[in-house]
Amino acid sequence: MLIIAYSRDERFLARVPFQFDLDPELVEMDRLLDDRKLVLRVTHDLLLSAPQAAWNGRPSTPVEVTLRSSVLRHLMGWSYDTTHEEIVGSAKWRWFCRIYDHSVPNHSTLRDREQLVQPASLHVLNNRLVGLGREQQVTQGRKLRTDGTVIETNIHYPTDSRLLFDSARVLGRLCGEARDLLHPHTPAEKQLFRNRSRRAQRLARHIAQRLRGTKGQKKTENQAQTPYRRLVRLVETVLEQVAEIERRLRRHKSQRALALADLLMQYVPLVRQVIAQTTRRVLEHQNVPAPQKIVSLFEPHTAIIQRGKTAPHETEFGHKLWYSEVDGGIISEYRILKGNPPEPRRWKPSLKNHQKLFRHPPEVATADRGVFSPENEQAARDAGIEYVALPHPGAKSQERQAYEAQPWFRAALRFRAGIEGRISGLKRARHLKRCPNRGETGVERWVGWGVITNNLVVIARRLARRHRSKRSQQ
Numbered sequence: 001m002l003i004i005a006y007s008r009d010e011r012f013l014a015r016v017p018f019q020f021d022l023d024p025e026l027v028e029m030d031r032l033l034d035d036r037k038l039v040l041r042v043t044h045d046l047l048l049s050a051p052q053a054a055w056n057g058r059p060s061t062p063v064e065v066t067l068r069s070s071v072l073r074h075l076m077g078w079s080y081d082t083t084h085e086e087i088v089g090s091a092k093w094r095w096f097c098r099i100y101d102h103s104v105p106n107h108s109t110l111r112d113r114e115q116l117v118q119p120a121s122l123h124v125l126n127n128r129l130v131g132l133g134r135e136q137q138v139t140q141g142r143k144l145r146t147d148g149t150v151i152e153t154n155i156h157y158p159t160d161s162r163l164l165f166d167s168a169r170v171l172g173r174l175c176g177e178a179r180d181l182l183h184p185h186t187p188a189e190k191q192l193f194r195n196r197s198r199r200a201q202r203l204a205r206h207i208a209q210r211l212r213g214t215k216g217q218k219k220t221e222n223q224a225q226t227p228y229r230r231l232v233r234l235v236e237t238v239l240e241q242v243a244e245i246e247r248r249l250r251r252h253k254s255q256r257a258l259a260l261a262d263l264l265m266q267y268v269p270l271v272r273q274v275i276a277q278t279t280r281r282v283l284e285h286q287n288v289p290a291p292q293k294i295v296s297l298f299e300p301h302t303a304i305i306q307r308g309k310t311a312p313h314e315t316e317f318g319h320k321l322w323y324s325e326v327d328g329g330i331i332s333e334y335r336i337l338k339g340n341p342p343e344p345r346r347w348k349p350s351l352k353n354h355q356k357l358f359r360h361p362p363e364v365a366t367a368d369r370g371v372f373s374p375e376n377e378q379a380a381r382d383a384g385i386e387y388v389a390l391p392h393p394g395a396k397s398q399e400r401q402a403y404e405a406q407p408w409f410r411a412a413l414r415f416r417a418g419i420e421g422r423i424s425g426l427k428r429a430r431h432l433k434r435c436p437n438r439g440e441t442g443v444e445r446w447v448g449w450g451v452i453t454n455n456l457v458v459i460a461r462r463l464a465r466r467h468r469s470k471r472s473q474q
Contacts, residue, residue, distance in 0.1 A: 001057050002046055004039065005064040009100045016091045024467065028460035030096060033068055037128050041121050042067045049116045065354050066113040068097040068355055073110070074453040077431050080107035105149035112275045114215045114449075122448030129391055129455045130332050138462045140326030141358035144365045146325070146350050147419045148343060149427075151336075151447060152318035152434040153302045160278040161207040161224075164231045165231040167271040168200035173236050174264055178245050181257055192245065196238055203231040223249060228282050232275055235467050242268060265362060270297050301440045305340050318435070323426075325419050329458045331426075332357055336444055343370035361385045361395045364408075366416040387411055430454050 013022075025184045043063045047053050053060070070091060073083045084107045087093045094100060105113070135141045156162065172195035179193035180285035210223045240342050273294045280286040290304040295317050320340060324333035332351045335346070347367060355361055365380050366389035373390075379386040389412030392400050403409065427433040430450035437446045 001055060001059055002043070002053050003059050003062040003293060004043060005062045005098060006100060006102055008098075012097055012100050013091065020092070024093065024464040025457065025460045026092075026096060027238075028463045028467075029456050031342070032129070032132055032456055032459060033064075033071065033298065035128065035132060036127055039063055039067065041124050041128070043122050045117050046113070061109055061113055062098070064098045065105065065346055066117070069105070069110055070114045070117070070449055071115075071453050071456060072097060074430060074449045075457070077429075080111045083107070083110055099321060110324070115445070117177060117445070119444035119448055122452060124446065126331070126452050126455065127357060129452060129459065132327075132328055133328060133330045133459045134358070134457070136459065136463060138459050139326050139330050140352060141326050141332075141360065142351070142363045143415060144324060144332075144354050144362040145416045145419045146323065146347065146371070147416075147422050147423060148320055148322045148337075148365045150305050150307070150316045150318050151321055151432055151443065152316060153296070153299045153443065154434060154436050154438075155299050155317060156298040158317065160274075160282055161204040161231060163274045163297065164235050164278060164296070165200045165204040167267075167274055168238050169197040170267060170297060171242055171264070171271065172197040172200075174260065174267070175238075175241060175245055178249060178257075178260055178264075181254065181260065182245075182248055183252075192241055193228070194241070200231060200234055203227050203234065207231070225283065228278065232283070235271065235275055239268065246444055267297060268374055270294060270300055270342065280337075301341050301437065301443075321432075321447060321471040322346045323423065324353065324418065325422055326354070326358075326362070328462065329422065331422070331451050331456050333446055336440075337446060342371045343368075347371050347376045349378050351380060351413065355383065361409050363387060364412050364415065366390065366412045368416065387412060389416065426450060426454055429458070 046060075046063055046066065050057070069083060069087065072078075072087075073080070076083075076086070078086065087099065089099055090386045094104075105276055118158060124132065130139070134141065140290065176195055177192050179190075182193075184190045184193060206227045207224050210227065245265050246261045248259040249264075252258075269288060273296070276290050280287050291304075291306060294300055295302050295304060301316050301319075303319060305320060306314060307316070308314075311317075320337040322333075322335040322337060323331055328330045335348060335349070336347070351361070362385040363385070364387040365385045369391045370393070371390055372392055377388050377390055380390075387408050389409050391413065393402060396404070430453060432447060432450045435443045435446045
């Protein structure tokens, strides 16, 4: 049965047997999280977690606890285990999460409840925080700056040999589970369930040793041809095993057997893609376009991204992120992009989102030179933006140079540079450089909670500073 919140205990901190002072920013964050619309949106998702969640079953972890513990975890950069331990042993965190003297949910409950909040709801929560920032006069939406970055997925550096080894290892493990379920008796049946991952590991290590220390790409590929062919044939043999095992699991008809057969079939097309791209790239010396490549069996949604950076960061593996920030330091929009789209396409949606949130266009809108195009400049002017600062890349006419030399244009570019620091802070303080969650939905949740937490900190810091200045004046 869903519970919105425990009864408010105003005397909880007064009963603590030692003296301590609450951080003014934490107090302001507590007040912001009291907003009913934030709690209502999280309640909506938790109600959908079960058909009778609203009225039946044992009392659940309250909605307020779910919201506040998720914010706390991303605020401090803790794991679920650490979050549980810290809340148990801290009166301050018990007060902030509104748990008081009640039992603290264990790490698995914290994880499961946080994952019930959908990515679409996180966008709604962030929009509401932007609205709270406007109500508290932290921002008025007069300025807008945008920029992109990359969040890495939690994968190892992809090589063809390692992907082939991962294929043999995962399929071999699943074949072992099928053997325990089907109980083969004859030697021929037992051979069908043979695990070939150790042989695959030796071949992958042999490839790495051959490639290490060689000079020249053609020489490297020629030296690794033989072990690569053996490794490809081995993985193809494993796929033949899997096809027969999958048929036997379907005939078994138990729930566990059918689930295992579905899991095998989930990996088979990915493994076939690994074999195909290895054959084309290594054995046939073809160039495989990035959109046709797979870089992880476990995070197949990962994109190959090149942004013109210097080595060793010239190639990144993850997803492109697009941020829009308004005056006051609040991230008004975040978007996770598919693949590696060009930057000019991201400008117009940002302008529309700003109009939707603030009901008026910004006075100043700016981005880096990658966003520039005559169409984007005209779209901004058509939206009613008075000052549009998109620097022209490459050679410029005298008229363009005079346009970009105007004081307002140069001031707008100085304002735009601030989003670089904001993105750096998101990567360091909110851990948005690399996502530990799995799947595309996991990436969206990780980014959403990170942006929400950062906006809470920005608004709370501004309010706390304002209250301190008022007290000093008195």
